[in-house]
Amino acid sequence: MRNKIIAVNAVIVLIVGLLAFAIVKTQLSLATSSTEQLKRSAQRDAVSIAAKLQLDGLRAERWLSAKAAEPATRAALTKATPDARSDAARQLSDQIANAAPGALGTKPSIVAVVDGNGKILGRNGSDLGRGDDVSATYPAFKEALSKTAPGSDVWTDTKRADQYIASYVPVRDENNRNMMLVIGVALNDALARVTEASGGRGVLLVNETGDILANTQTTDDVKKAVKDGANDVKSAVTTGTVIGGGKDDVLFAAAPLDGFGEKKTAVVAVAPTSLLEGANGAALSILGAMALGLILVVAGGWFLGSYISRPIAALEEGLLAILNGQNDKRFELDHAELGGLAFRIDQLLNQLMGVEEDNTDEQGRISKAPTAASLGDAYSVDRGGQAAGAAPALALAHEPAEQYYGRLYQEYIAAKRSLGEQVDHITDAAFRSRIQGMEQEAASKHGRPVRYQVQVNGREVVLLAVPL
Missing domain, CATH: 3.30.450.20 (PAS domain)
Structure with missing residues (x-):
């Protein structure tokens, strides 16, 4: 990448510089040596x-x-x-x-x-x-x-x-x-x-x-x-x-x-040898400017190539790690041009691994628009009052961790199968690692521990964060 950027721009500078040198030298020669x-x-x-x-x-x-x-x-x-x-x-x-x-x-x-x-x-x-x-x-x-x-x-x-x-x-x-x-x-x-x-x-x-x-x-x-x-x-x-x-x-x-x-x-x-003494120096100055341009091309190409090639190399290494079994590997790339691509790759990996992303905001509200089928469920929950949400949170808080992760994995797999989705590629270890990472992120948002519940909304399986 870096060498190609330098080579292309260097060729452009050389062509423009040599052409300008030839034109200026010819015109000066005609004007001063007639x-x-x-x-x-x-x-x-x-x-x-x-x-x-x-x-x-x-x-x-x-x-x-x-x-x-x-x-x-x-x-x-x-x-x-x-x-x-x-x-x-x-x-x-x-x-x-x-x-x-x-x-x-x-x-x-x-x-x-x-x-x-x-x-x-x-x-x-x-x-x-x-x-x-x-x-x-x-x-x-x-x-x-x-x-x-x-x-x-x-x-x-x-x-x-x-x-x-x-x-x-x-x-x-x-x-x-x-x-x-x-x-x-x-x-x-x-x-x-x-x-x-x-x-x-x-x-x-x-x-x-x-x-x-x-x-x-x-x-x-x-x-x-x-x-x-x-x-x-x-x-x-x-x-x-x-x-x-x-x-x-x-x-x-x-x-x-x-x-x-x-x-x-x-x-x-x-008569003088030339009507303008030092006229050749004007043409030679173009060669000097061209040499300076080549130096700047090399320096600029090096930095630009590094700016692009480093995140690409990081993406390549991350994908290779995922292929080698590191299923919990995700890209958190802060890059103006390639950051969006890394985010989409993370989304694709979550879809392929069967891990639902945390779609809640800092107050635990779903930041994703509900489907028409789940809208009625949302209304029914609202009518139930606060007591309906307190009991699940209390039960989750007292459930042992091993039992909680095992049950959540089984419910998630069952929900996926009920929708006819393939779950053979979702392993218990990968699912647990992903859930633990999501819990840490959600806990930093809410300021208290968080556990998840599996819920089926229409044709998709959603993991809901429940603050404890």
Whole structure:
């Protein structure tokens, strides 16, 4: 019983749990690992990061323009000799570098003043690079210098060790000499600043030839996939549109930096492996719940099986004892489900053994409705008054026990035979044991000794309790 309950419920829990796991895992996989959705996620990241980089460049231009318009800036650059102008340019660069973090939110790697010939007049923190021709390295800057126009660009040069996003604005000294104020932020710092909200596997700055200029923390397989997709990056730079690329498990999107220099650089954002990190954990939690359900099934099945099997075992043992000759065995089972069955079995045994149940209440009244044939007898007894009931009780009280039980047994057998009932199975010992048990129960009800009389009411033999 117990094992069957556990097995059936365990199979149900397993089927439901595994089915729920399969459905949830499949739906989560479709929702979070769709190639198209991953590409769209990468495109959103690429466009967002490209816009932030260009916005940071524009903010730097606006701030430098305000600095260039200050009289102190123009006065500092108006010196008579080249050496004096270089020293003033370095001092001005140091001042701008110190003020930049509060205005731009990041510390620049380089601040320089470039003269009208495109050569560095002075830079912050050092005299190194003084006189270097910047315009020869960066054509877009040379064009901006000639047009006295502001701009921003990605500066990368191996010989100069440049790795900047540079912003520059024109400035005139008091003698109307054209110069440029340049501020550069390290590429890695600039990327880290704008990629905090990115949910992908890395962000890279790539030029039109597929060379990786800078990148956030990423893996070699991602870099290889981006290099293999150089044509997609080139198409994005050439057309000025966002283009998705990649293959296998590495998907990316390239967004051009249209507002930077010669427009030859793109932001490449790599899509995450899943749109919802830890999505597999949601499906695995179902397996955990299923395991807990199996544990509860085993525990509940054990208790439920014991609740049912124990009374059944008691009934089985009792019936076996009756078959082995213990005829006075009866079941007094207090059980919500099987108590009624045990009571009916007791009634059946009493019928088979020929033992009449005690049908009187605590006052000795018959709790069983009288038959129509016995109703007249009841009336006649009532008319006889109390004296009619006192004499039998007195006679029973003085009758010796052995004589009383023998006589009661003989009268009971004779009454049963007179009604044509079989009495071969009713033994004297079993009858006496049953009568004694009934007397004890009746005595506890009435508070005094009780003996029985045999009475025939219609077609049944009744044992009447007589309080002594």
